[in-house]
Amino acid sequence: MRTFLDCIPCFMIQALRTGRLVGLSDEKILRLLIDLGGKIKNIKLDDPPPKTAVMVYDLINSYTGKTDPFKTVKKQGTEKALALYPQLKKEISESEDPLGLAIRFAITGNVIDFGISSSYDLESEIQKIMDQSFGRWDEEKFKKAVARADWILYLGDNTGETVFDRLLIETLAHTVTYVVREKPIINDATREDALAAGLDKTATIISSGCAAPGTVLDQCTPEFRELFRKAPVIISKGQGNYETLSDSDAPIFFFLKAKCDVVARHLGVIKGDLVLASGHLN
Amino acid sequence: MRTFLDCIPCFMIQALRTGRLVGLSDEKILRLLIDLGGKIKNIKLDDPPPKTAVMVYDLINSYTGKTDPFKTVKKQGTEKALALYPQLKKEISESEDPLGLAIRFAITGNVIDFGISSSYDLESEIQKIMDQSFGRWDEEKFKKAVARADWILYLGDNTGETVFDRLLIETLAHTVTYVVREKPIINDATREDALAAGLDKTATIISSGCAAPGTVLDQCTPEFRELFRKAPVIISKGQGNYETLSDSDAPIFFFLKAKCDVVARHLGVIKGDLVLASGHLN
Known part of the structure; x- marks a missing residue:
C-alpha cells in the first residue's frame, strides 16, 4: 500500500504525541514539527507509510535523544x-x-x-x-x-x-x-x-x-x-x-x-x- | 486562546480537505502540503488559531486560484x-x-x-x-x-x-x-x-x-x-x-x-x- 496524502498530517500528529510522551517541552516539539514540515518534500508517496515512518521516528529520536522512547x-x-x-x-x-x-x-x-x-x-x-x-x-x-x-x-x-x-x-x-x-x-x-x-x-x-x-x-x-x-x-x-x-x-x-x-x-x-x-x- | 501544537497538524488536514474539495490533483495538494510544512516556522503560538488560519487559507487559495473555494x-x-x-x-x-x-x-x-x-x-x-x-x-x-x-x-x-x-x-x-x-x-x-x-x-x-x-x-x-x-x-x-x-x-x-x-x-x-x-x- 502506498502512502496517502492523509498520512502526512498523521506523521505530524505522531511526532507531537511521541514528543509529549517523552516529556519534551512545547518549544522543542515545535522545533521538531518545523523540522518535520521541511522534510515533507522527501516523502515518496509510492513508498508504504512504514518506510517513511523510519525517517519520522529517526528525526523524533534526534530530538528526544532516545533510541527507544516507548x-x-x-x-x-x-x-x-x-x-x-x-x-x-x-x-x-x-x-x-x-x-x-x-x-x-x-x-x-x-x-x-x-x-x-x-x-x-x-x-x-x-x-x-x-x-x-x-x-x-x-x-x-x-x-x-x-x-x-x-x-x-x-x-x-x-x-x-x-x-x-x-x-x-x-x-x-x-x-x-x-x-x-x-x-x-x-x-x-x-x-x-x-x-x-x-x-x-x-x-x-x-x-x-x-x-x-x-x-x-x-x-x-x-x-x-x-x-x-x-x-x-x-x-x-x-x-x-x-x-x-x-x-x-x-x-x-x-x-x-x-x-x-x-x-x-x-x-x-x-x-x-x-x-x-x-x-x-x- | 493561543495556538496549541495540536493546531499545526490540524492546519495540514484543513489544507488537504480544502484541496480535495476544490478538486486539486494529489500532486498539487502534495506541493501545497510541502509549502505549508515550510511555513510552520512562521506560526506564532501566542496568536489565536484563526489568525494563523489566514496564512493557511491564503496559501490554499494561491494553489486553488479561488478566493472563495467554499x-x-x-x-x-x-x-x-x-x-x-x-x-x-x-x-x-x-x-x-x-x-x-x-x-x-x-x-x-x-x-x-x-x-x-x-x-x-x-x-x-x-x-x-x-x-x-x-x-x-x-x-x-x-x-x-x-x-x-x-x-x-x-x-x-x-x-x-x-x-x-x-x-x-x-x-x-x-x-x-x-x-x-x-x-x-x-x-x-x-x-x-x-x-x-x-x-x-x-x-x-x-x-x-x-x-x-x-x-x-x-x-x-x-x-x-x-x-x-x-x-x-x-x-x-x-x-x-x-x-x-x-x-x-x-x-x-x-x-x-x-x-x-x-x-x-x-x-x-x-x-x-x-x-x-x-x-x-x-
Missing part, C-alpha cells in the same frame, strides 16, 4: 498483558472452539493501547472488543490453510500484543517462527520484547532485519526473505505489516484492527472494524 | 437551512419556551456541516442534536442579561448557520447588529451570505473588517471596535470567535459546539459538547 510503555504493556494471560488461557482451553477464540484474542491484542489502560480496564476492554463488528473475517479459509501447513511464519507487531500472539501460537500447536523488528521503533516488538512475553517458550524468534514499523521486504535479511518465500502460511499482525505487504502474493492472512481511514478504505472496511483478511491465497 | 458549499448550506426555516419557525412559536428553543436551534446550527448533509438528513440530525449533552449551559444568565439589554451585538460564524441565527434574532425581538467576516474565508458568512439567509429582514448587517475566521480585534474596523466596546450583550457563535475572544472581558455569551480537543479542554468540557458559556459577565 521503552517504558512497552514494558508496562507486556506486564499488563501477562497479568491477563492465565485467565485468557483458561477461557481458550474451556471454549468449544479454542482456535476461533484464540484468533479473536490475537486480533483483539492489536486493538488495545497497552500504554494507557490498566489491566483492569484491559479485561473489560477485551470483552467489549470481542463483541465488536468485523469488516472481513476469512476465518474458515485461515483454518483450512493452517490445517494443511506444516509450519507458520508469524509477523509480530506491537509489544503487549505479543502475549496474545503467544496464546494463538500455543493453540495452533504448529512449528512457528515469530518475527520481530530489528531495532526499536514506536511500540513494535523487538527480540527483547518477544522474550519478555515468553514467546521463546512456544516459537523460534527471529528478526526480519527491517527496522521500519512494518515489513519492507527489500530491507529484510536474505534469511528472512527465504523463509517468507517458502512459508506455507503467514500470519501478519497489524497495520504496519499490512501496509508493507498488502501487494504481496504470498499466502498471508492479515490480522488487524483498521485504525485509520486510509487503511480501512484500502481494505474495503470501516474504520474501527476488526479484520481477518486472506491475501492472494486461493 | 462558495458552492455555502450556497447549498443556506438553501438547505432555508428549506427547514418554516418548520423550525413553527416549532419555536408553538413552544412553551420559545427563546429556550431558539437558543438550542442557534447552537445546533453550529453543529451541522451544511456542505454534506441533505436537508432530509438535516432534520433528523437536528432532532438528534437537540437531545445532545451540553458541557456548560448558562442559559438563565443569558436570558437575564438579554432582558436587561436594549440591543445585542451578534457575531456570526458559518454560512447556513446564519438561518438559525435569524430564527434566534427574530425570537429575541431586540435591536440586533449582525457581524460578518470582511472577506470569504472557509465557509464563514460574509455580507452576501447573510443577505442570502434573509438576515437583513431582522438585523443590521455589518462587517467586523476582519478577514480571519474569528474576531481578531486589532484587525477590526474602529467602528466595529466601538460597537464591541459599547455592546450590553454580545452573542459569539462558533469556535473561531471563541478562540479570538475567550480572553476578552466584554459581556460575551459563547454559543458553540466544541469540535476539537483543544477548544474543549480550554472550555473545560468534552469534545462534542454543546456549549452556552458566559464570558466574564457577572
Whole structure:
C-alpha cells in the first residue's frame, strides 16, 4: 500500500504525541514539527507509510535523544498483558472452539493501547472488543490453510500484543517462527520484547532485519526473505505489516484492527472494524 | 486562546480537505502540503488559531486560484437551512419556551456541516442534536442579561448557520447588529451570505473588517471596535470567535459546539459538547 496524502498530517500528529510522551517541552516539539514540515518534500508517496515512518521516528529520536522512547510503555504493556494471560488461557482451553477464540484474542491484542489502560480496564476492554463488528473475517479459509501447513511464519507487531500472539501460537500447536523488528521503533516488538512475553517458550524468534514499523521486504535479511518465500502460511499482525505487504502474493492472512481511514478504505472496511483478511491465497 | 501544537497538524488536514474539495490533483495538494510544512516556522503560538488560519487559507487559495473555494458549499448550506426555516419557525412559536428553543436551534446550527448533509438528513440530525449533552449551559444568565439589554451585538460564524441565527434574532425581538467576516474565508458568512439567509429582514448587517475566521480585534474596523466596546450583550457563535475572544472581558455569551480537543479542554468540557458559556459577565 502506498502512502496517502492523509498520512502526512498523521506523521505530524505522531511526532507531537511521541514528543509529549517523552516529556519534551512545547518549544522543542515545535522545533521538531518545523523540522518535520521541511522534510515533507522527501516523502515518496509510492513508498508504504512504514518506510517513511523510519525517517519520522529517526528525526523524533534526534530530538528526544532516545533510541527507544516507548521503552517504558512497552514494558508496562507486556506486564499488563501477562497479568491477563492465565485467565485468557483458561477461557481458550474451556471454549468449544479454542482456535476461533484464540484468533479473536490475537486480533483483539492489536486493538488495545497497552500504554494507557490498566489491566483492569484491559479485561473489560477485551470483552467489549470481542463483541465488536468485523469488516472481513476469512476465518474458515485461515483454518483450512493452517490445517494443511506444516509450519507458520508469524509477523509480530506491537509489544503487549505479543502475549496474545503467544496464546494463538500455543493453540495452533504448529512449528512457528515469530518475527520481530530489528531495532526499536514506536511500540513494535523487538527480540527483547518477544522474550519478555515468553514467546521463546512456544516459537523460534527471529528478526526480519527491517527496522521500519512494518515489513519492507527489500530491507529484510536474505534469511528472512527465504523463509517468507517458502512459508506455507503467514500470519501478519497489524497495520504496519499490512501496509508493507498488502501487494504481496504470498499466502498471508492479515490480522488487524483498521485504525485509520486510509487503511480501512484500502481494505474495503470501516474504520474501527476488526479484520481477518486472506491475501492472494486461493 | 493561543495556538496549541495540536493546531499545526490540524492546519495540514484543513489544507488537504480544502484541496480535495476544490478538486486539486494529489500532486498539487502534495506541493501545497510541502509549502505549508515550510511555513510552520512562521506560526506564532501566542496568536489565536484563526489568525494563523489566514496564512493557511491564503496559501490554499494561491494553489486553488479561488478566493472563495467554499462558495458552492455555502450556497447549498443556506438553501438547505432555508428549506427547514418554516418548520423550525413553527416549532419555536408553538413552544412553551420559545427563546429556550431558539437558543438550542442557534447552537445546533453550529453543529451541522451544511456542505454534506441533505436537508432530509438535516432534520433528523437536528432532532438528534437537540437531545445532545451540553458541557456548560448558562442559559438563565443569558436570558437575564438579554432582558436587561436594549440591543445585542451578534457575531456570526458559518454560512447556513446564519438561518438559525435569524430564527434566534427574530425570537429575541431586540435591536440586533449582525457581524460578518470582511472577506470569504472557509465557509464563514460574509455580507452576501447573510443577505442570502434573509438576515437583513431582522438585523443590521455589518462587517467586523476582519478577514480571519474569528474576531481578531486589532484587525477590526474602529467602528466595529466601538460597537464591541459599547455592546450590553454580545452573542459569539462558533469556535473561531471563541478562540479570538475567550480572553476578552466584554459581556460575551459563547454559543458553540466544541469540535476539537483543544477548544474543549480550554472550555473545560468534552469534545462534542454543546456549549452556552458566559464570558466574564457577572
